[in-house]
Amino acid sequence: MDKTNAEWAKDIPCKNITIYGFCKYENDGCIFNHGNIKQNANAAAMSNVKFNAKTASSFTPSKALNAKTSSSTAIKAEKVAKALASAAEQPTVSSPLAMKSAPFAGSYNPYAANFTPVGSTGASTPPPSAPARTSFNPYSASGGLSTPGEELNALQSSASFGPGSPAPFAQDTPGRQTNFPSVYPPSHSILQYHLYAPDPPLHLKVPLKANERTAETLFIPNDIREDLLKKNQAALQVFPSGGNLPEIVGDYFGLVPLEFHSRINKDRYEGHQNSLYKVFSNFDGKIYIMRRIHDVKINESVQVFKPYQAWKKLVTSNVAELRDAFITRAFNDASLCVVHDYFPQSSSLYETHFVSFSPIPITQDLLWSYLVQLCSALQAAHSLNLAFNNICLDKVIASGRPGRIKISDSCVHDILHYQEDGDVTQQQQQDYVDLGKLLRDLSAKILGSQDSGSVDALVVDDDFKKVLHYLLDTSAAEPKSLPELLALFSHRILPVVSALQTYAEYTESILARELENARLFRLMCKLNFIFGRVESRIDINWSESGEKFPIILFYDYVFHQTDESGKPDMDLTHVLRCLNKLDAGVGEKLMLVTPDEMNCIIISYKELKDLIDSTFRAMSQ
Numbered sequence: 001m002d003k004t005n006a007e008w009a010k011d012i013p014c015k016n017i018t019i020y021g022f023c024k025y026e027n028d029g030c031i032f033n034h035g036n037i038k039q040n041a042n043a044a045a046m047s048n049v050k051f052n053a054k055t056a057s058s059f060t061p062s063k064a065l066n067a068k069t070s071s072s073t074a075i076k077a078e079k080v081a082k083a084l085a086s087a088a089e090q091p092t093v094s095s096p097l098a099m100k101s102a103p104f105a106g107s108y109n110p111y112a113a114n115f116t117p118v119g120s121t122g123a124s125t126p127p128p129s130a131p132a133r134t135s136f137n138p139y140s141a142s143g144g145l146s147t148p149g150e151e152l153n154a155l156q157s158s159a160s161f162g163p164g165s166p167a168p169f170a171q172d173t174p175g176r177q178t179n180f181p182s183v184y185p186p187s188h189s190i191l192q193y194h195l196y197a198p199d200p201p202l203h204l205k206v207p208l209k210a211n212e213r214t215a216e217t218l219f220i221p222n223d224i225r226e227d228l229l230k231k232n233q234a235a236l237q238v239f240p241s242g243g244n245l246p247e248i249v250g251d252y253f254g255l256v257p258l259e260f261h262s263r264i265n266k267d268r269y270e271g272h273q274n275s276l277y278k279v280f281s282n283f284d285g286k287i288y289i290m291r292r293i294h295d296v297k298i299n300e301s302v303q304v305f306k307p308y309q310a311w312k313k314l315v316t317s318n319v320a321e322l323r324d325a326f327i328t329r330a331f332n333d334a335s336l337c338v339v340h341d342y343f344p345q346s347s348s349l350y351e352t353h354f355v356s357f358s359p360i361p362i363t364q365d366l367l368w369s370y371l372v373q374l375c376s377a378l379q380a381a382h383s384l385n386l387a388f389n390n391i392c393l394d395k396v397i398a399s400g401r402p403g404r405i406k407i408s409d410s411c412v413h414d415i416l417h418y419q420e421d422g423d424v425t426q427q428q429q430q431d432y433v434d435l436g437k438l439l440r441d442l443s444a445k446i447l448g449s450q451d452s453g454s455v456d457a458l459v460v461d462d463d464f465k466k467v468l469h470y471l472l473d474t475s476a477a478e479p480k481s482l483p484e485l486l487a488l489f490s491h492r493i494l495p496v497v498s499a500l501q502t503y504a505e506y507t508e509s510i511l512a513r514e515l516e517n518a519r520l521f522r523l524m525c526k527l528n529f530i531f532g533r534v535e536s537r538i539d540i541n542w543s544e545s546g547e548k549f550p551i552i553l554f555y556d557y558v559f560h561q562t563d564e565s566g567k568p569d570m571d572l573t574h575v576l577r578c579l580n581k582l583d584a585g586v587g588e589k590l591m592l593v594t595p596d597e598m599n600c601i602i603i604s605y606k607e608l609k610d611l612i613d614s615t616f617r618a619m620s621q
Ligand SMILES: Nc1ncnc2c1ncn2[C@@H]1O[C@H](COP(=O)(O)OP(=O)(O)OP(=O)(O)O)[C@@H](O)[C@H]1O
Pocket: 258, 259, 262, 263, 266, 268, 274, 276, 289, 320, 340, 341, 342, 343, 344, 345, 346, 347, 348, 351, 394, 395, 397, 408, 409
C-alpha cells in the first residue's frame, strides 16, 4: 500500500466509516475517503436505531399509535362508548392526532414490511421513533448471518416494485399518498407456477427400485406447492388505494373487499347490509378478515364488549378465531366491525360444492369428516355456553385439504341480538338442527340422491341417516346433546382422526425435506451479492493481499472443487456442509489454497462469516 502517495485511495470509502460510522484516524492521516460526514453520521444513527429495535425485544409501541397496545378489551369498549357518546365525525379508533403519528399510517407499504413473529430469530419491532417504512429484510429471518446493519440491505434495490412505482423504501414526505403498487395485482406478485413441469401422467410413471428417485420426489409435490403459492398470492394481493374505502379502520389498513360473488336476498344480520374485507393489522402485521355490519344502532359499549369477551375464549381449530370487535365511523356511518382469522383461498361450502367452476364432489367420507369437525366446533362453543346461530353452507368455509372446515362468522349474532336475552339452551338446540340441515343439503348433492328434503331418499349409509334423523327431529321430548349425538357415530370418528393424522405426517415429511432451504438460499444470495462483482476486480481489498481475498478462496473451495485429474467435482454434500458451518459460524478452521498452490490461508468459519457479514453490510449501506 503506497501511503506516501495517497491519491489512489481518495475515492475509496473508508471502511471504518462504513462499519463503525466514524474513523478515529480521519484527522490523523487516514488516506481513505470520509465522504459527507453528516450523511455518514445519519447512516450510523439509523443503523443504531434498527439495532436497538431488534434487541429491544420488549418494546411496546406507544398507545397513541395503536389501540391494541392498550390490550385490554375494556379500553376498547371504553373507546366504543366514547365514540358513540361524542358522535364525532372522525373514525372511532384513530383520532386525527393518532393517525398523524401512527407509524404505519398513510404511506405504509405492506410489501416492505418485516413482520417477524416476536420471539423468533430476527424478530424486529418498529422503534417508537422509527419511520413508517419498515425495511423488509429476508436475511433477518434466517437466524444465520443476520446483523443489525442488514436492515439497510440490498433488497432496497430489489425489483419487487414494477417500473414507475415508487421505490418501496423511499423516504416518506408528509402528506404523500399511499405507497401501494399502482397496478392490481402488482406485476411481481403474479407467480409463475405454471412454469414448473407438472408430474407425468400416472400411466407414464415407471416403477422405481428402492434406490431410485425421480426429479419430482426431490421437491415439494406440485399440487401442494401450487396450493401454497396461490394462498400466498391471495394473502398478499392488495387493492388500489383511493375509491370509497377508508385507508385505515381501527387498527387495520389496506382493505381488500372479498365479496364479489355474494348471493342476494339474505335476511342475516338483522337486515343490515354486510361487507367482508381482507385487512392488514397495524398491530401485528398479520392478515385478518373484517366483517362490517353497516349502520348499526348500538347504544351501549357493553353490547360489543360482553359478546367479544365471551367469544374470545373460543379457540378451536374448527372455528375462525375472533380477534377484535369495535364500532367505527370510518365508513361514514356507525359500522360494527368484527375481525376474525383469515384463511387465504378458502371458500364457503356452498361455493365449494355447489357453484364453483369445478365443484368438488361430495362423498360419504367427506360427510363424516365434516360431521366430526362441526361436532368439534359445537362441543367447544357449547361448553362455553355459546351458540353459533348461523351454521349454514355460507358460513362454513373449506380452508384446506383434506376437507378441513371452519365456522367463519362468530360473535356478530350475539352483538346484534344483545338486548334480546335469548335462551342459549334453545339456541344450542337450533345449532343441532342447523347442522342437520347443512349435512342434509350436502348429502342431496351425492350422485343419485333425490333433493326431496326427505332423509330416506338420500344415497348415504344408514348410520349417517340415523344421525340426520336425530339432528333434524324437532319433536323429540328430550333435548339433543353432544354425547348422545357422538354415540351414534363413534366408530366413524376414528377413521377421520386417522386420516387427519396421516395428512399431518405427510406434510411434516415434506416440510422436513425443505428444512435447510430458506436459510441456505438466503446465505447463497448474500454470498453472491458480494462475490464476483466487476468493481471488486479493481479493488485492492479483493486482490491476493487484500482482506477480502479469503472470500474468493472460500467460494472456490465450496463450489469449484476438482478431483485429482482436474475434473470438476460437484459434491452437493460438501456444499451443504460448508454452507451450514458458515451459517452457524463454527470455530472449525479450514485451509484455503490459492489456485497456483503457492499460498494458503488458515481461517475459521467464524472469521469467514464475520468477513462476509461486514462486506455485505458495507455494500448495502
Ligand atoms: N375467515 C375467512 N378467511 C378467508 N376467507 C373467508 C373467511 N370468511 C369468509 N371468507 C370468504 O368470504 C366469502 C364470503 O363470506 P360471507 O360470510 O360474507 O358469505 P356470504 O355468502 O357472502 O354471506 P353474507 O350474505 O352473509 O355476506 C366466503 O365464501 C369465503 O370465500
